[in-house]
Amino acid sequence: MRIYGVTGWKNAGKTGLMERLVAEISGRGFTVSTVKHAHHSFDVDHKGRDSYRHRAAGAHEVLLASHHRVALMQELRGAPEPPLSELLGRLTPVDLVLVEGYKRERHPKVEAFRAEPGNELIAPRDDTIRAVASDTPLQLDRPVFDLDDTRRIADFILAEVGL
Incomplete structure (x- = not known):
């Protein structure tokens, strides 16, 4: 199974992005499952x-x-708590598993970023973050997408995983 993550700080827009990506990618005919990490x-x-x-x-x-x-x-x-690799092994095989959270795991990720909470970007210190989805323009050494441009973010992820 191919996996791709959505990460970011609290109130960065991760869950909304995940929801839109699941709808967009499954709407294209791919099977999608999700794993969500909870800190509580x-x-x-x-x-x-x-x-x-x-x-x-x-x-x-x-x-x-x-x-x-x-x-x-x-x-x-x-x-x-079981590691992500073990949890992924419990899933029925699908085309893509989208993982929300799990910042410290080494799978490829898109960082969701909103300027309002005032958190700093994770991407500059994390090479597993392959792109950033932001509500504000950013200058980075990797692609930056508008946080609401679900189609382009989905295109990027699908290309990254070879689907």
């Missing part, structure tokens, strides 16, 4: 639901299935 605790289940009760009772894995979707929840219960 999260829950995809709700207290009181049967599956939540299974996990709360101590289940290591809970698989929830219907005719619309399948969700597999795994509790780490003190084990270390």
Whole structure:
């Protein structure tokens, strides 16, 4: 599977860009999956639901299935967070996996950048960032796209991964 990342600081526009890229690339007929890194605790289940009760009772894995979707929840219960490479291995093969976050991993990435939060660019110090998608003009040693130019960013990523 080919992987490509979208990275950047908080409020840089990563999730919006990811959403638009998934729609654009899958709209071109490619299969796309995503991996999103969270720096905080999260829950995809709700207290009181049967599956939540299974996990709360101590289940290591809970698989929830219907005719619309399948969700597999795994509790780490003190084990270390699995590395990205292991998580990618759990996915069903697709044409492209878009990865949000995982700044320190070595896969190629586009940095989402907005001037407003006042964060500095990551790209000048990170050679895995192959382009920047920005809401402000920038002079860099790599391509800079308008943050909202999803079509051109998708073209760039697809060319980079050979699709």
